[in-house]
Amino acid sequence: MAATILLVEDEPGIQELVKFNLTQAGHSVLCADSAEMATGMVKHSLPDLVLLDWMLPGMSGIDLARKFRADGRMKNVPIIMLTARGEERDKVLGLETGADDYITKPFSPRELSARIKAVLRRRAPQMTEDKVEIRGLSLDPVSHRVTGNGTPVELGPTEFRLLHFLMTHPERVYSRSQLLDQVWGDHVFVEERTVDVHIRRLRLALEPTRHETLIDTVRGAGYRLSAQPA
Amino acid sequence: MAATILLVEDEPGIQELVKFNLTQAGHSVLCADSAEMATGMVKHSLPDLVLLDWMLPGMSGIDLARKFRADGRMKNVPIIMLTARGEERDKVLGLETGADDYITKPFSPRELSARIKAVLRRRAPQMTEDKVEIRGLSLDPVSHRVTGNGTPVELGPTEFRLLHFLMTHPERVYSRSQLLDQVWGDHVFVEERTVDVHIRRLRLALEPTRHETLIDTVRGAGYRLSAQPA
DNA sequence: CGGTATTGTCACGAGTTTGTCACAGAGCTG
C-alpha cells in the first residue's frame, strides 16, 4: 500500500499539511511548487500517483494533467485533483483532463487516504492493450509480438509479462518482491531469486536485437528498464 | 467509437455524472430511472451498449439483464453492470446472467471509458457477409467457399466458422476460451483442448494450399492468424 | 436404413517453460 506520490501544490501551508499526512500514512512524498517543477521531477523516475492542485501559478493543474496524459510514460499514472469548493465536480472529472478522482478542499486526512487507496487499488488490474515502444523495442500485447530493431523476439509467457510490465513502467526501480507481485501475482509463493533468472533470460532473448543494456540492475534495490541509453 | 448508450440508474446524482462523462466522450446517452422504463425504451431502437445499475427499485438490474438476454433482439447488446463495492458474490452472478463486464462504484471516468471501449471493441467486428482475403487465402461467407492459392478447400462447419473468425481478426492472439466463446458460442460447455484439435484439422485442410503456417501457436496464450508470412 | 461426415474427448509423447540451486564473480565496507 505504500506508494511514491508526487504532490503538486503551490500554497506552502497546504503542501506541508498534505505531505505530513501522506508521510504518516507511510507514503514517500515528492513535492513540487509548480507545473514546471513537476514536469522536471518525473523525468527520471515515475511516481505511483499524482496529487495535483487545480489552481497553480503559470501552467494550471488541468494543463499539467493534460500534458501528463499526452506523455506516454505518464499515461498510466493515476491523477487526483485537489480543488477548492465550488468548482464543478463534473468539470474536474469530465473535461478531458484525464483525472481519476478529485478532492474538495478542505479535506480530512481520512478522506485523502481513502481516495488514494481507492485509486491505487483500481490501478492494479491495469492491463492496457496498447502497443508499447521504447528505444526501438516494440511490444504488442494484442498480437503478442515483440520486435527489437526489426528482429522478432521469442519469449516465454512469463518473460513476456515481465517485459510488458517493465516497458509500461520504465525509469522506475522495482524490487524483486514488487516484480513478483506485479508479474507473477500477489498470492504466488516463488523464490525472489527466480526474478533474477527471468531477467537473465529476458536479456539473453533480447541479445540478438542489441538491447542487452535495456534492463539495468540497481544493486540492493532491484531492476529498472531505462528509457534512455546509458 | 461513438455509441448510443442506455444508462439505467435510479440515483439522479450518479445518473447525471455518468451521463455528463459519457457525453463528453462523444457518446449519445439515453437515461432510464427504472427497469420498466428501460424496457420501454429499447422497444423501438436498440442501444449499442447498456450500463445497468445493480440495485434498482422494483425489478433489479440482474432481472433486467436476464430479461434482455432472453429477448432475441437484445441478446447481442453488451451489458456492463454497475455495482457497489463489496458485492463480489454478485459479480459472479452478474457475469452468469450475461453481463459482459462490471464496474465497482465508485469508479473514475477513465475507468468507465476504458471498460466501454473494451466491451465495444470486443463486440464490434461482428461476423460480416463480406468476402475475406489474406495471403492468397480467400473465404466467402455467402457461397461458403474457401480457396487457397486457387485450390479449393474442404471444411466442416466448425472449421469454417473458426477460420472465418480468425481471418476477420488477424494479428490478434485469442485464448482457447475466447475462441470457444466466439466460434462455438458463449455458453457452450466444451473442453478447451477441443480448440487444438480443430486448429489442427484446419491446418491439415489448408496443407494442400501451402498455408500451413498461416495459424501461429502462441505458447501459453492461444492462437493467432498472421497476416504477414513469417 | 446403412453409410458417411462431423465433432468432442482422450491419452501419449516430444518439446518448452519454469522454479530452484550451487557456484563464481562483482561490488561495497571498513
Added chain:
DNA sequence: CAGCTCTGTGACAAACTCGTGACAATACCG
C-alpha cells in the same frame, strides 16, 4: 585487502503445453 553481501550464470528436474492419432457419439443424407 579481507570479509561480507549481492548478482550473474549454467545446470537440472518437475511441471506444463501442445501436436497428434485414435475412438465413440452424433448428425446428416441419399
